[in-house]
Amino acid sequence: MTLTTLRATSLALLACFFMLRAVAQQPVQVSLPVPAASAAATTTAETQSLYGWLRQMHAAAKNRSYVGTFVVSSGGVVSRTKIWHVCEGNQQIERIESLSGAPRSTFRHNDQLVTFLPADKVVRSEQRQSPGLFPDGLESADSRIADFYKLKRGGTERVAGVETDVSLLLPRDALRFGYRVWTERKNGLVVKLQTLDTDGRVLVQAAFSELQLNAPIKMDKLLLMMNQLEGYRLEKPVLLKTTADAQGWALSAPVAGFKSVSCYKRPASGAAPGEEPLQWIFSDGLASVSIFVDLLDPKSELQEASFSMGATQALTRQFDAYRITVIGEVPMATLQLFANGMAHKK
Amino acid sequence: MSQSKFSVHPESADPLPTNRMTPSPSTRESLSALVDDELGDEELAALLEACQQDEAALDCWNRYQLIGEALRAPTAVAAGGVLGAERAFVNRLSQRLAQEGVAAPLASATPVRQPVVAEVLQHRGPVANDGVFRWKLVAGVACLAAVSAMAWNVSGLLGAASEPQLAQAPLAASVMVASPQGVVVRDARFEELLAAHRQLGATSALQEPSGFLRNAVFDMPQAAVAGR
Numbered sequence: 001m002t003l004t005t006l007r008a009t010s011l012a013l014l015a016c017f018f019m020l021r022a023v024a025q026q027p028v029q030v031s032l033p034v035p036a037a038s039a040a041a042t043t044t045a046e047t048q049s050l051y052g053w054l055r056q057m058h059a060a061a062k063n064r065s066y067v068g069t070f071v072v073s074s075g076g077v078v079s080r081t082k083i084w085h086v087c088e089g090n091q092q093i094e095r096i097e098s099l100s101g102a103p104r105s106t107f108r109h110n111d112q113l114v115t116f117l118p119a120d121k122v123v124r125s126e127q128r129q130s131p132g133l134f135p136d137g138l139e140s141a142d143s144r145i146a147d148f149y150k151l152k153r154g155g156t157e158r159v160a161g162v163e164t165d166v167s168l169l170l171p172r173d174a175l176r177f178g179y180r181v182w183t184e185r186k187n188g189l190v191v192k193l194q195t196l197d198t199d200g201r202v203l204v205q206a207a208f209s210e211l212q213l214n215a216p217i218k219m220d221k222l223l224l225m226m227n228q229l230e231g232y233r234l235e236k237p238v239l240l241k242t243t244a245d246a247q248g249w250a251l252s253a254p255v256a257g258f259k260s261v262s263c264y265k266r267p268a269s270g271a272a273p274g275e276e277p278l279q280w281i282f283s284d285g286l287a288s289v290s291i292f293v294d295l296l297d298p299k300s301e302l303q304e305a306s307f308s309m310g311a312t313q314a315l316t317r318q319f320d321a322y323r324i325t326v327i328g329e330v331p332m333a334t335l336q337l338f339a340n341g342m343a344h345k346k
Numbered sequence: 347m348s349q350s351k352f353s354v355h356p357e358s359a360d361p362l363p364t365n366r367m368t369p370s371p372s373t374r375e376s377l378s379a380l381v382d383d384e385l386g387d388e389e390l391a392a393l394l395e396a397c398q399q400d401e402a403a404l405d406c407w408n409r410y411q412l413i414g415e416a417l418r419a420p421t422a423v424a425a426g427g428v429l430g431a432e433r434a435f436v437n438r439l440s441q442r443l444a445q446e447g448v449a450a451p452l453a454s455a456t457p458v459r460q461p462v463v464a465e466v467l468q469h470r471g472p473v474a475n476d477g478v479f480r481w482k483l484v485a486g487v488a489c490l491a492a493v494s495a496m497a498w499n500v501s502g503l504l505g506a507a508s509e510p511q512l513a514q515a516p517l518a519a520s521v522m523v524a525s526p527q528g529v530v531v532r533d534a535r536f537e538e539l540l541a542a543h544r545q546l547g548a549t550s551a552l553q554e555p556s557g558f559l560r561n562a563v564f565d566m567p568q569a570a571v572a573g574r
Contacts, residue, residue: 006361126545232422239546266542289400307536327543 047146056188068211074204074310088219107226123232127215145285160208175334178199195311203311226340231244244280252343257284289328296323
């Protein structure tokens with residue numbers, strides 16, 4: 001009897017809870033336009049506005065020195081990192097120290113990326129492969145971004161003690177996510193960034209919790225730390241630049257807005273020469289998708305599966321003797337288009 | 347729940363034996379969706395109906411709420427402080443885990459390959475294992491397993507405040523990660539691809555001007571997996 005009463009009460013509470021939430025928490029709906037990509041609707045003014053905004057953002061990142069603590073929450077997990085960013089002339093250096101999870105520090109000096117993993121006593125040194133966003137520069141990327149995203153100016157807000165302008169980048173179709181960006185008023189430095197799903201819900205949020213602009217840090221000090229490799233084993237991952245075409249792969253149906261950016265073979269443990277896993281990268285200017293192709297172990301049976309954490313989605317499928325894995329910061333349906341569009345020519 | 351947000355692995359469709367502690371998989375999914383505010387009116391009605399029939403459902407709901415509360419408090423964590431509520435949550439959770447005997451495998455001091463996964467698989471019966479690429483979506487695993495996976499993440503998230511037996515969880519080759527879509531088994535192979543995507547695939551006009559964004563955002567999974 002008591003149990004029944006208790007259960008009834010709990011159920012009532014459960015129902016109440018839902019109703020209250022439904023009333024109080026009408027999700028902040030950002031009305032996203034559904035399919036119909038109307039590239040033609042893009043006006044010159046819109047494109048220029050988006051272009052100017054992106055330009056300012058890029059310039060800010062190249063010209064400002066700062067120290068800050070950065071908090072990222074994605075898929076229910078929160079991580080904190082401390083960032084030192086120094087610009088001297090046209091040189092840039094950055095140090096990123098993880099404050100949560102496994103200890104890890106990353107240094108980036110222009111195109112050189114060095115990652116220290118103290119737990120494994122390993123340091124990974126990589127040359128950034130893509131010199132810029134696109135081979136033909138920001139201008140072309142920008143006009144494409146304007147075809148698939150719409151820039152909307154929001155209000156102003158204070159984030160980490162800095163006055164910011166809030167802007168929305170809304171996708172013009174359902175193949176990509178939206179973004180809400182907080183940029184420092186004076187210079188356009190990105191202070192906070194949210195990735196929004198097609199219903200306008202926040203998938204990932206990255207924001208400074210503390211930010212000191214124009215911090216007095218010296219580049220040579222960071223450079224010294226970056227080159228302090230004693231006691232660490234140096235790993236240099238080798239990447240072989242190739243094309244999907246040369247490897248016998250093609251995308252039979254292009255995915256609207258996404259262009260092939262680059263393609264690599266990555267020697268992996270256990271892969272015979274010539275059969276290294278392939279990584280083919282696509283981008284629409286804001287979101288990117290990697291298609292991985294590797295040979296399937298003939299003895300094993302591949303389970304088609306999908307995975308989602310924050311904005312990152314992944315799915316895998318079998319194609320003849322190959323395993324195709326698609327990973328990207330796009331809706332699962334977009335990944336499906338990529339996975340289903342893959343065709344082998346050999 | 348829309349297809350794009352939730353995908354059921356063929357294996358996870360295997361019905362789990364329903365007992366007092368674990369409501370049916372569909373009820374659990376609905377409860378999870380309710381916690382996340384993603385349940386439509388009709389689905390809610392069906393869920394309430396199901397809860398009437400299922401004693402374990404309320405138990406499960408309470409646990410989901412606790413987990414949701416803790417995970418939805420990023421500001422507290424961001425501010426550098428661990429709130430009393432979160433500490434209380436961890437205490438309650440570890441008590442719960444101790445009662446249900448999950449803490450033992452997690453606390454094992456000797457690094458065993460896939461201890462957590464083994465725990466899950468016990469609940470799921472034999473599984474076809476492709477051997478090379480073992481990441482799978484196991485949306486239908488028991489509530490219990492979901493709680494232990496959450497605990498893993500939470501221990502990393504709360505740092506020093508977490509209970510010792512959770513903090514000592516050995517780092518396994520495969521780790522379960524709780525995602526809003528359920529519990530996912532990830533292995534070194536998948537981590538590698540994810541890292542490769544994040545390193546080379548980060549060609550975004552938003553991330554490009556701020557390398558830190560790319561790195562910070564992309565270090566996330568490692569941070570989650572290595573929660574020790």
